[in-house]
Amino acid sequence: xxxxxxxxxxxxxxxxxxxxxxxxxxxxxxxxxxxxxxxxxxxxxxxxxxxxxxxxxxxxxxxxxxxxxxxxxxxxxxxxxxxxxxxxxxxxxxxxxxxxxxxxxxxxxxxxxxxxxxxxxxxxxxxxxxxxxxxxxxxxxxxxxxxxxxxxxxxxxxxxxxxxxxxxxxxxxxxxxxxxxxxx
Ligand SMILES: CC(C)(COP(=O)(O)OP(=O)(O)OC[C@H]1O[C@@H](n2cnc3c(N)ncnc32)[C@H](O)[C@@H]1OP(=O)(O)O)[C@@H](O)C(=O)NCCC(=O)NCCS
Numbered sequence: 001x002x003x004x005x006x007x008x009x010x011x012x013x014x015x016x017x018x019x020x021x022x023x024x025x026x027x028x029x030x031x032x033x034x035x036x037x038x039x040x041x042x043x044x045x046x047x048x049x050x051x052x053x054x055x056x057x058x059x060x061x062x063x064x065x066x067x068x069x070x071x072x073x074x075x076x077x078x079x080x081x082x083x084x085x086x087x088x089x090x091x092x093x094x095x096x097x098x099x100x101x102x103x104x105x106x107x108x109x110x111x112x113x114x115x116x117x118x119x120x121x122x123x124x125x126x127x128x129x130x131x132x133x134x135x136x137x138x139x140x141x142x143x144x145x146x147x148x149x150x151x152x153x154x155x156x157x158x159x160x161x162x163x164x165x166x167x168x169x170x171x172x173x174x175x176x177x178x179x180x181x182x183x184x
Pocket of ligand 1: 081100127128129130144145146147148149160161162163169
């Protein structure tokens, strides 16, 4: 039987992204659904894993999103236009990150069968629409990945990277980043 404490824990866990996605009900619902699946695989035993399997199938088929429940994602994740987002189960994201439509963070399997691995990102990293990040690399905190960028190498903290393959075109001064970041 579920204890009240666990229920409170579940409520807090499921709503951890809710307020930062205010005004975007679709994003709020996707993230609550994702966090419920995350909670279920960690605390729900076999029924939780069954729910998580249903979550993955339903979310892929009907929402066209792959946010695996095993992902490590910090709080206050923001989604703008939650469509076509695909994250490898090994991805790790810090707190306050932003994902826009059609972001892919994935692995590459070489012809010899070896894998390049998957990326991690620090806090407050912003991923532009349609960007693709592949390989075992790190995107530093507060970095901004441009729309349609193909990221194959590390990005420094506060870096701005654009293009295919992506290049770091600027590293912002933390005190003077131009406003207007991280909106849909
Ligand atoms: C990358 C990004 C974060 C940079 O924003 P910024 O910090 O204000 O920087 P700037 O606009 O000055 O761009 C820096 C340089 O990168 C170039 N650039 C910006 N975005 C680019 C992109 N997507 N692809 C290629 N080059 C790009 C700019 O032309 C500029 O080049 P220049 O210095 O030669 O003039 C922003 O352009 C971006 O792509 N954000 C994602 C937006 C998005 O996905 N919107 C979808 C809404 S539905």
